Amino acid sequence: MSIAEAYDITEPRTPLVPPTPPRAPDDMTALGRLAALRTNAIATWGARAYQDDLVKGRFFNHASYILNTPEAIRHVLVDNYENYTRTVTGIRVLRPILGQGLLLAEGRAWKHQRRTLAPAFTPRAVGTLVPHMISATEEAVAELQAGAGAPVDLREAMQRLALEIAGRTMFSFEMGTHGKALRDFVIEYGTTLASPRFLDLLLPLGWPSPRDISRAFFRKRWTRFVGELIAARRAAGKSDSAPPRDLFELMLAARDPETGEAFSDDQLGDQVATMILAGHETTATALFWALYLLALDPRTQDDVAGEVRGAGGGDTPAIERLPFTRAVLDETLRLYPPAFLIAREAAGPDSVAGQSIRRQDVILIAPWLLHRHEKLWDNPSAFMPARFMPGAPPPDRFAYLPFGVGPRICIGAHFALVEATLALARIVGAFRIELIDRDPVLPIGIVTTQPERSPMFRLTRR
Numbered sequence: 456m457s458i459a460e461a462y463d464i465t466e467p468r469t470p471l472v473p474p475t476p477p478r479a480p481d482d483m484t485a486l487g488r489l490a491a492l493r494t495n496a497i498a499t500w501g502a503r504a505y506q507d508d509l510v511k512g513r514f515f516n517h518a519s520y521i522l523n524t525p526e527a528i529r530h531v532l533v534d535n536y537e538n539y540t541r542t543v544t545g546i547r548v549l550r551p552i553l554g555q556g557l558l559l560a561e562g563r564a565w566k567h568q569r570r571t572l573a574p575a576f577t578p579r580a581v582g583t584l585v586p587h588m589i590s591a592t593e594e595a596v597a598e599l600q601a602g603a604g605a606p607v608d609l610r611e612a613m614q615r616l617a618l619e620i621a622g623r624t625m626f627s628f629e630m631g632t633h634g635k636a637l638r639d640f641v642i643e644y645g646t647t648l649a650s651p652r653f654l655d656l657l658l659p660l661g662w663p664s665p666r667d668i669s670r671a672f673f674r675k676r677w678t679r680f681v682g683e684l685i686a687a688r689r690a691a692g693k694s695d696s697a698p699p700r701d702l703f704e705l706m707l708a709a710r711d712p713e714t715g716e717a718f719s720d721d722q723l724g725d726q727v728a729t730m731i732l733a734g735h736e737t738t739a740t741a742l743f744w745a746l747y748l749l750a751l752d753p754r755t756q757d758d759v760a761g762e763v764r765g766a767g768g769g770d771t772p773a774i775e776r777l778p779f780t781r782a783v784l785d786e787t788l789r790l791y792p793p794a795f796l797i798a799r800e801a802a803g804p805d806s807v808a809g810q811s812i813r814r815q816d817v818i819l820i821a822p823w824l825l826h827r828h829e830k831l832w833d834n835p836s837a838f839m840p841a842r843f844m845p846g847a848p849p850p851d852r853f854a855y856l857p858f859g860v861g862p863r864i865c866i867g868a869h870f871a872l873v874e875a876t877l878a879l880a881r882i883v884g885a886f887r888i889e890l891i892d893r894d895p896v897l898p899i900g901i902v903t904t905q906p907e908r909s910p911m912f913r914l915t916r917r
């Protein structure tokens with residue numbers, strides 16, 4: 456059956472082209488670019504970055520390269536990945552909140568952590584966490600139902616939902632008591648300490664910048680709070696049931712397959728922080744943009760609702776029965792990849808895309824650019840979920856990177872896709888979603904691809 460038949464798409468539609476920030480002039484000065492980088496990295500890219508295979512620049516006294524070809528990306532993220540580490544700025548900005556957890560670990564420490572954690576994120580293990588995802592989504596839907604008809608801030612609602620799911624899948628407890636404190640920490644960090652200042656970009660890691668001092672104070676309070684969450688979870692006791700009932704139990708039981716080592720308490724704290732933070736803001740952002748696109752494109756929204764009805768109606772349907780909902784999500788992750796930039800620093804010399812790379816040169820792979828690149832996509836700015844339906848020609852493996860690729864690919868990719876597909880289906884199945892505020896909502900890239908403001912929506916029951 457064709458997509459048109461399956462979803463009763465009888466007339467050709469003009470696809471939606473959602474609004475984007477104006478492209479920067481290609482001759483923007485290095486200083487202008489640096490200033491814009493702190494507030495919106497997406498606005499620093501000019502038209503050529505969406506057309507060329509390679510964009511050369513400078514980052515202080517090092518060369519920087521934006522790679523836009525599958526071969527070059529494959530070289531950096533897969534074939535020679537060990538030569539490319541996290542950047543000094545990335546470490547400086549994220550270390551206080553993620554510590555030595557998986558996202559920032561390198562070398563042997565990373566290998567040990569990755570293979571220890573891998574069993575907790577297999578499709579089978581994620582399957583055991585689905586009841587937590589469903590219970591949190593049901594409560595969010597009930598809350599939206601209670602306020603149906605009144606203006607609602609869906610960005611805030613999606614952040615609360617994703618945080619609730621992160622908390623329940625991690626600890627099995629509701630985030631009622633801890634959720635607000637956790638959100639306050641995330642907001643405090645995101646709005647003040649996460650955006651790099653000039654000296655953060657300039658100074659080597661061993662030299663603290665003025666912001667690093669505030670970040671160190673933040674880290675003290677933050678690790679104490681994560682310690683309290685872990686203590687509360689330990690107090691709730693271990694379940695005798697198999698399989699383990701949450702990610703915490705999965706991580707407690709995790710052993711390095713080669714050495715048999717478990718995580719120490721400090722390591723466990725950093726992994727908990729990493730999983731909650733790497734997982735919830737990204738997924739909330741994806742859900743927000745999906746709902747925004749569907750509000751701008753009511754026919755596609757109705758197609759999603761139709762699929763949900765056909766797949767089981769009110770209750771959360773099985774994910775296998777939601778290919779179109781999943782395609783909407785895949786297309787949302789193409790147009791608004793929450794991780795808009797994957798940055799690496801060269802640990803040693805190399806040759807990439809015909810360029811001689813020197814130690815400390817910066818390599819940028821930008822899903823934002825890649826996903827809208829004129830050579831890689833047909834009608835790149837248009838919202839066309841059908842590109843991701845089963846049977847459609849798949850995109851090049853290195854042209855579509857919402858979760859990265861290679862050994863450091865997102866460990867939570869399957870988790871996030873299950874969570875977001877189920878939540879999107881449940882919400883769109885329950886409500887017709889309209890934007891009250893029709894002014895364009897532009898994305899800004901700071902840590903994730905966030906909306907510049909939170910527009911108000913109106914939900915009515917279907």
Ligand code: HEM
Pocket residue numbers: 557558559569729730731733734735737738741792793794797798856857858859860862863864865866867868870871
């Ligand atoms: C839509 C949601 C998500 C998106 C778009 C996303 C995106 C990404 C990307 C692009 C990377 C690779 C970064 C790189 O190569 O430098 C990454 C890594 C990572 N993600 Fe996600 N992620 C999402 C959800 C999650 C969830 C739910 C979790 C955990 C529960 C998670 C945990 C991690 C961790 C720990 C890493 C580091 C992996 C490593 O370095 O070995 N993410 N994510």
